[in-house]
Amino acid sequence: MRVYKLTFLLALVIFSLPVSAQSSSGSNMLSTSIIVVGIVLVIGLIVSLADNLMQIEAKKNNLDISKGQFTLFPSLSKWFGAKKPASIKDAPYHNLTKGFDVKIAGKASKEIAMGNAKTFAILPPNFNGMSPIPKVEVNVGDEVAAGDVLFYDKKREGINYVAPVSGEVIAVNRGAKRSIASVVILADKVIKHKQFATPDLSSVTRDDLIAFLKISGGLTLLNQRPFDVIPDDDVVPANIFVSTFDTAPLAPDYSFIAEDNAVAFQEGINVLNLLTDGKVYVGLDGRPGKVVSDTFKNVTNAEVHYFNGKHPAGNVGIQIHHIAPITTTSKVWTIGVQELISLGKLFLTGKYDAERTVAITGTSCANPKYVKTYVGANIGELIAGNVEGDNNRIISGDPLSGSKKSSEGFMDYRDDQVTIIEEGDEYELFGWLLPVSPRPSMSGTFPNALFSNFEFEPTTNTHGERRAFVMTGQYEKTLPMDIYPQHLMKAILTGDIEKMEGLGINELTEEDIAICEFVCTSKQPLQAILRDGLDMMQEQS
Amino acid sequence: MGLLDFIKKIEPDKKKSPFLHTLYDGFFTFAYAPNEVTKGGVHVKDGMDLKRTMITVVIAMQLCYVFGTYNIGHQHFNALGMYPGFLEGFNLKLAHGLIKLLPLFIVANVVGLGIEFWFAAKKGHGIEEGFLVSGALIPLIMPPDLPLWILAVAVAFAVIIGKEAFGGTGMNIWNVALLARVFVFFAYPTTMAGDQVWVSGFEEVAAGAAPYYGWAHNLFDSLFSWGGLDTFKAASSSVIVDGFTGATPLALAYQGGWEAVTDVYSTQAMWWGTIPGSIGETSKPFILIGVLILLLTRIASWRIMLSMFIGASLMALILNAWDATPFMSVPWYYQFWMGSFFFAMAFMATDPVTAASTNTGKWIYGFLIGFVGMIVRVLNPAYPEGWMLAILFMNTFAPLMDHYIIQSNITKRLKRA
Numbered sequence: 033m034r035v036y037k038l039t040f041l042l043a044l045v046i047f048s049l050p051v052s053a054q055s056s057s058g059s060n061m062l063s064t065s066i067i068v069v070g071i072v073l074v075i076g077l078i079v080s081l082a083d084n085l086m087q088i089e090a091k092k093n094n095l096d097i098s099k100g101q102f103t104l105f106p107s108l109s110k111w112f113g114a115k116k117p118a119s120i121k122d123a124p125y126h127n128l129t130k131g132f133d134v135k136i137a138g139k140a141s142k143e144i145a146m147g148n149a150k151t152f153a154i155l156p157p158n159f160n161g162m163s164p165i166p167k168v169e170v171n172v173g174d175e176v177a178a179g180d181v182l183f184y185d186k187k188r189e190g191i192n193y194v195a196p197v198s199g200e201v202i203a204v205n206r207g208a209k210r211s212i213a214s215v216v217i218l219a220d221k222v223i224k225h226k227q228f229a230t231p232d233l234s235s236v237t238r239d240d241l242i243a244f245l246k247i248s249g250g251l252t253l254l255n256q257r258p259f260d261v262i263p264d265d266d267v268v269p270a271n272i273f274v275s276t277f278d279t280a281p282l283a284p285d286y287s288f289i290a291e292d293n294a295v296a297f298q299e300g301i302n303v304l305n306l307l308t309d310g311k312v313y314v315g316l317d318g319r320p321g322k323v324v325s326d327t328f329k330n331v332t333n334a335e336v337h338y339f340n341g342k343h344p345a346g347n348v349g350i351q352i353h354h355i356a357p358i359t360t361t362s363k364v365w366t367i368g369v370q371e372l373i374s375l376g377k378l379f380l381t382g383k384y385d386a387e388r389t390v391a392i393t394g395t396s397c398a399n400p401k402y403v404k405t406y407v408g409a410n411i412g413e414l415i416a417g418n419v420e421g422d423n424n425r426i427i428s429g430d431p432l433s434g435s436k437k438s439s440e441g442f443m444d445y446r447d448d449q450v451t452i453i454e455e456g457d458e459y460e461l462f463g464w465l466l467p468v469s470p471r472p473s474m475s476g477t478f479p480n481a482l483f484s485n486f487e488f489e490p491t492t493n494t495h496g497e498r499r500a501f502v503m504t505g506q507y508e509k510t511l512p513m514d515i516y517p518q519h520l521m522k523a524i525l526t527g528d529i530e531k532m533e534g535l536g537i538n539e540l541t542e543e544d545i546a547i548c549e550f551v552c553t554s555k556q557p558l559q560a561i562l563r564d565g566l567d568m569m570q571e572q573s
Numbered sequence: 574m575g576l577l578d579f580i581k582k583i584e585p586d587k588k589k590s591p592f593l594h595t596l597y598d599g600f601f602t603f604a605y606a607p608n609e610v611t612k613g614g615v616h617v618k619d620g621m622d623l624k625r626t627m628i629t630v631v632i633a634m635q636l637c638y639v640f641g642t643y644n645i646g647h648q649h650f651n652a653l654g655m656y657p658g659f660l661e662g663f664n665l666k667l668a669h670g671l672i673k674l675l676p677l678f679i680v681a682n683v684v685g686l687g688i689e690f691w692f693a694a695k696k697g698h699g700i701e702e703g704f705l706v707s708g709a710l711i712p713l714i715m716p717p718d719l720p721l722w723i724l725a726v727a728v729a730f731a732v733i734i735g736k737e738a739f740g741g742t743g744m745n746i747w748n749v750a751l752l753a754r755v756f757v758f759f760a761y762p763t764t765m766a767g768d769q770v771w772v773s774g775f776e777e778v779a780a781g782a783a784p785y786y787g788w789a790h791n792l793f794d795s796l797f798s799w800g801g802l803d804t805f806k807a808a809s810s811s812v813i814v815d816g817f818t819g820a821t822p823l824a825l826a827y828q829g830g831w832e833a834v835t836d837v838y839s840t841q842a843m844w845w846g847t848i849p850g851s852i853g854e855t856s857k858p859f860i861l862i863g864v865l866i867l868l869l870t871r872i873a874s875w876r877i878m879l880s881m882f883i884g885a886s887l888m889a890l891i892l893n894a895w896d897a898t899p900f901m902s903v904p905w906y907y908q909f910w911m912g913s914f915f916f917a918m919a920f921m922a923t924d925p926v927t928a929a930s931t932n933t934g935k936w937i938y939g940f941l942i943g944f945v946g947m948i949v950r951v952l953n954p955a956y957p958e959g960w961m962l963a964i965l966f967m968n969t970f971a972p973l974m975d976h977y978i979i980q981s982n983i984t985k986r987l988k989r990a
Contacts, residue, residue, distance in 0.1 A: 065891075459605040461576075462606070475626075477872070494609045494610065495621070502626070551621070
């Protein structure tokens with residue numbers, strides 16, 4: 033806002049000068065223009081003083097001044113910004129101008145098939161900050177029901193990590209230094225659920241509710257920011273946020289997935305309301321031409337915010353920043369759409385239902401579609417017969433922030449997307465100058481802007497080598513937050529904790545800056561750097 | 574991929590001969606985009622890399638090269654009163670320009686890249702592309718007759734002290750190309766200042782002085798006489814015509830204001846660039862085409878360019894209003910007809926490494942360059958042009974601007990708690 037004011041003033045000064053230069057004759061030009069400049073400055077000063085007084089008065093009356101209603105200076109966004117669509121009546125609308133959509137071919141078609149996965153696993157490394165060797169409560173050969181405890185973190189006893197399906201535990205795999213890599217279950221044909229005694233939402237105390245969530249695995253559906261960790265049971269979150277759309281490349285369409293789950297979704301929202309002293313915020317897709325499911329539109333007990341913009345506008349971290357930013361002392365919780373439905377079902381039926389609709393996508397996917405399965409499905413079984421070519425990368429999650437998996441691997445805990453794209457391990461003659469194949473890029477040196485709807489078929493090639501930070505402003509252009517990512521990264525690299533905190537590391541997780549890593553000319557591993565910084569911060573706190 | 578196999582076969586051993594390996598790696602990655610795939614983090618990456626960024630800047634200045642080369646020859650024959658039309662004596666002007674420019678280009682790049690390669694081998698990392706642009710810029714901002722050894726010393730100074738001492742590409746504080754120029758400017762002022770240096774091929778630029786031609790000219794002569802074209806031999810008997818001055822418009826404006834400039838050069842000549850000056854900076858339309866390329870590809874910051882223009886205009890207006898010397902009374906818009914404002918704006922001020930890195934910082938940085946540069950140009954008789962000093966000065970302050978902008982962001986965030 034202040035920048036606009038300054039440029040506005042500056043423009044006034046500049047435009048007034050030639051006028052004065054023309055109107056006066058030769059010798060007394062200096063005095064005339066000084067007078068003109070003086071007058072402009074005085075007027076500007078008076079206006080800006082009045083503007084400030086007005087804002088102070090508004091603040092005294094507890095009015096929200098951030099919306100730009102209490103200012104004498106015209107807001108540029110009011111003139112040039114996108115208009116709020118008529119369909120979004122009174123709900124707050126955030127139009128984010130920064131960001132970048134990576135358009136990739138292989139979007140899942142709107143059909144849901146039954147998934148073929150037979151083995152499922154929960155992977156302890158998925159949970160940030162968990163001790164590497166959690167206490168495993170089951171042995172190989174044990175029969176478990178969905179909702180039975182598999183393991184818990186020794187540092188935070190009582191928070192159960194439960195089985196997504198019923199069946200036989202067939203492996204407890206270990207990684208480096210005897211850490212637990214995965215607990216694998218061979219699923220029954222018909223899933224048996226452990227029956228929980230659910231508390232009555234109208235009368236339950238928060239403590240009892242938390243205790244129930246800890247036992248039933250419900251707490252692990254939630255996520256706590258900063259740091260992206262399983263929530264602490266003694267923390268009362270400032271607010272709880274749900275984003276109901278994903279702008280990442282090839283991401284599943286939650287409006288499609290959650291179509292028939294309105295009751296469970298609403299029940300989940302009701303539970304969230306009991307967990308926070310603040311509000312439950314639901315971020316809705318405000319992009320033009322997008323259909324938003326009634327499940328989300330008609331939600332009650334929550335404040336709905338619409339977001340329009342390119343990726344990462346759908347990331348909950350971006351939405352938090354624009355609704356009610358995380359402060360240095362506050363913690364917030366977030367939850368995904370499918371996790372929220374699971375949470376709702378837990379209270380409606382007393383069963384831990386870890387069913388997920390997963391989008392199988394990507395350029396090397398023969399028939400991109402949705403499949404119904406459970407948390408932690410075996411990827412090889414899930415995509416069997418649906419892959420083209422043999423030199424592919426299989427990703428659990430989206431191509432920007434997902435993780436690489438082998439075909440024997442399992443989906444990560446919170447992922448509901450599998451992406452298969454071709455590996456790019458080939459040399460390319462003058463590839464940096466005259467690329468043979470079209471590739472997604474934010475740069476104007478490619479003619480991509482002319483083909484705005486073209487869907488690319490990118491490979492995993494890095495398209496260049498790692499370099500020191502050279503270009504500036506790229507990250508700022510793609511991250512719709514009031515944050516300086518490049519300076520934050522440099523602060524992390526130099527281990528400057530105070531600066532990291534001041535520059536807003538607590539507001540970020542890997543998925544938020546994935547798009548910055550994508551566009552980075554210097555090919556810097558921003559997500560890895562950020563995780564280092566978050567680990568540093570976590571140790572400090 | 575027979576070619577690829579062959580090239581892979583001749584790869585030198587990294588341990589035995591690290592310098593050769595670095596050299597090989599530099600050229601190999603130039604020819605072939607590496608087969609590296611993403612590990613962790615994002616799985617697909619933007620097609621843009623530093624090589625492509627740098628080469629786009631080099632492409633943007635190619636027209637300046639073509640025009641600058643020809644203009645060296647044009648100024649030379651203009652002094653002799655021969656071939657007054659721009660395209661007359663085309664072969665001679667081009668040949669003379671090439672004879673002057675090529676050695677400058679080769680020396681600047683051999684010295685600069687040689688030092689870069691050596692440091693890359695010593696530190697064991699790949700060759701970084703920063704010098705691609707610096708090496709292309711340096712010849713364009715030098716006078717055509719600059720002794721090659723001075724250029725070599727200047728480039729070595731700029732690369733070693735200005736860049737490698739700070740850690741290489743991306744770490745330097747001052748613009749490398751300008752550092753080379755400022756070194757020549759202060760260490761060997763007679764080669765860079767005054768009216769003598771901007772027209773090439775003469776011992777002294779004064780009426781009656783004869784041109785001198787070397788072996789390279791003779792080589793071209795034999796080619797030209799075989800082809801039945803005009804030769805340098807015919808020109809060697811001519812002398813500089815009466816009333817010719819090698820002074821640049823800025824020097825003239827300092828003495829006698831806009832009238833003194835237009836007595837010698839037409840506004841058209843100044844706009845198109847058929848005037849004496851540093852090699853690449855005279856032709857405004859061709860620089861503006863480069864600006865257009867940089868802006869369309871969004872490689873250079875439009876914020877810096879625009880604010881620099883605003884800053885220079887504002888200062889010129891203030892000087893117009895002050896009106897104490899003939900130079901101050903030059904109408905503000907004509908200030909852009911003279912000197913190297915556009916070249917500095919397009920290629921020097923926008924260097925992302927040495928400019929301010931925040932968007933607000935870029936506005937301030939560009940504005941102050943324009944503002945200060947115009948002060949140096951008009952008010953200081955010792956320096957005929959202000960952008961070099963203004964940009965280096967603001968390079969120094971860019972981190973400070975960023976610091977305060979970052980700090981205000983931090984304070985804002987901490988206040989929220």
